[in-house]
Amino acid sequence: MTDEAPHGSDIARRALEEARAAAKAAGKQVGRGMASPMTGGVRRLRSGSRKWSGPGPDNRDPQRFGTLITGIAKARGWDTKVGEGTVLGCWDSVVGPDVAEHAHATGLREKTLYVSAESTAWATQLRLMQAQLLAKINAAVGQGVVTRLQITGPAAPSWRKGERHVPGRGPRDTYG
Template identity: 55%
Template sequence: MADDEQMRDPAAAAFANLADLAGSTVDPSWLRRTTQKSHQTDQPRRRRRWSGAGPSVRDPRPVGTIFGELARTQGWAGDLQRGRVLSQWSSIVGDQLASKAQATSLVDGELEVRTESTAWATQLRSMNRVLLTRIEELVGPGVVRRIVIKGPAAPSWKHGRRSVRGRGPRDTYG
């Protein structure tokens, strides 16, 4: 059988002669190339036709699937999940709560939420576990590990470059 192949393929015959001269024990038919498939169709290269009725590489795919694969291969999946928390905050917590509290940042699994008043900050602190499970359900596990809830920022009494250190506004009221 091997002699029959060598007669049809002169390159295989020449390789077999070289292998015999070198004293190699490699079977030349074992090193034969396989037919390469085209990247456009799932068929061998020499047969370039349409892809047929079966599934093919050229079949159209949904855009969401393509972008999902791109995000996974480029390592963007985690960034997209973190962005979903901030962009979909109102759908995660509801419209009423979103009008009183805004998610401001998400760094290293720590979500910072700024509230309109201290009363809303206290209310959100008591709902911390519920918010974490809701975020985990809608966005995915491990995206948010901790929620830091901050009330409104207090006014600064330090004005100008030449302000004096001290107790602040309490010093001025006798």
């Protein structure tokens, strides 16, 4: 009697049997021909069903990769995080090249998108366009991912240099 190491198929079969036993113990139905929620709930063909795809779309036809990934993200509850990543990662394509040339998204916290403009004039213009920007963002990533924009211009220079400084408002009449 030789003691051989189990093959990969034996390990997989044993793991499947253990998973089925655990599902039965939890009160779930096992082996009913339903696919996982990641595949969009596609049913398997019964033995009496047709064996060909035919001219119309069928569950067995190839699916677009983006559609499959979107289904997986929704099934696992990741769609909000994917939307957040889309806003920050694809800022140029979401708002357009004109706006992206003069402003960039710096962060997204609690459904508020923080946008930094290159000048105060662009910050003012973006504040006036806020409704259109929110509409573009919601069309690209879905409703509810971004509900508010916080637009800021460039930061003013600080007069507080070094460890020791004089308290007060700083110099005012030094430019002549």
